[in-house]
Amino acid sequence: MLFIYPMMTRLSLICLFPIVLCLTVAGCGGEPRPDGLPELFPVTLTFTQEGEPCVEAIVTLIPESDSPWGTGGITDANGRVAVRTHGKFLGAPAGRYRVTISKTESGVAGPAPADMFTVQTIQTFHLIDPTYADFASTPLIIEVEANRRGNSFPPFELGERVREPVRLPGM
Numbered sequence: 001m002l003f004i005y006p007m008m009t010r011l012s013l014i015c016l017f018p019i020v021l022c023l024t025v026a027g028c029g030g031e032p033r034p035d036g037l038p039e040l041f042p043v044t045l046t047f048t049q050e051g052e053p054c055v056e057a058i059v060t061l062i063p064e065s066d067s068p069w070g071t072g073g074i075t076d077a078n079g080r081v082a083v084r085t086h087g088k089f090l091g092a093p094a095g096r097y098r099v100t101i102s103k104t105e106s107g108v109a110g111p112a113p114a115d116m117f118t119v120q121t122i123q124t125f126h127l128i129d130p131t132y133a134d135f136a137s138t139p140l141i142i143e144v145e146a147n148r149r150g151n152s153f154p155p156f157e158l159g160e161r162v163r164e165p166v167r168l169p170g171m
Contacts, residue, residue: 033089037069040091042150043083045142047101049128049158053079057103057128061142062135064096071097079155092144092151099140101158102126102133104166124166128158 043061047054059081060072071092073081083092106124113120131137144151 034086037085037089038067038093039146040085040089041094041144041147042090043092043142043144044150044152045081045083045099046153046155047075047079047081047158048155049161051157053077054101054103054128054158055079057101059083060100061092061097061144062100063093064098067093067095069093075101094144094146096141096143098135098138099142099156100133100135100138101128101140101156102130103128105163126162126164126166129160129162130164130166132158 045059047057047059054075055077057075057079058072059075060070061083063069063071069085069092070087071083071085073084073087075081082090084090085092103126104124105127106122108120108122126133132140140156142151142153
């Protein structure tokens with residue numbers, strides 16, 4: 001019995017190894033590209049605010065054409081974003097884009113409540129000029145070229161830090 005157990009373990013490993021290898025190789029290919037996804041080209045954008053990196057801001061590239069492909073990302077500690085399409089595929093289709101960027105913060109509005117039965121209001125604030133968050137008003141426009149080596153742009157300076165309340169449409 002002592003000799004059968006190690007032999008069965010080796011036999012199990014020999015049988016399982018090809019299965020694990022196939023699953024690993026299949027997983028390394030990433031997610032299949034959706035039908036109709038055009039060729040993507042690397043795009044790197046950098047944002048600063050008051051000369052410092054704009055960290056953890058949401059960046060969206062909105063095509064001026066009727067493209068259905070959502071493109072954007074979140075800035076890193078250096079204020080940079082490597083743009084992805086559908087959040088998965090590195091790069092963006094060639095074309096002209098309006099760039100929106102937003103960063104918000106939520107906090108309690110007003111003084112601390114007098115008792116536990118008093119309701120406090122939560123307020124959300126823009127930390128970047130809201131002009132940059134709106135497709136119609138953003139001054140940021142880029143042209144992504146069909147360049148396999150990548151599309152890099154000079155840093156975009158977003159101006160002074162702000163703390164403006166977010167206003168919902170109709171309010």
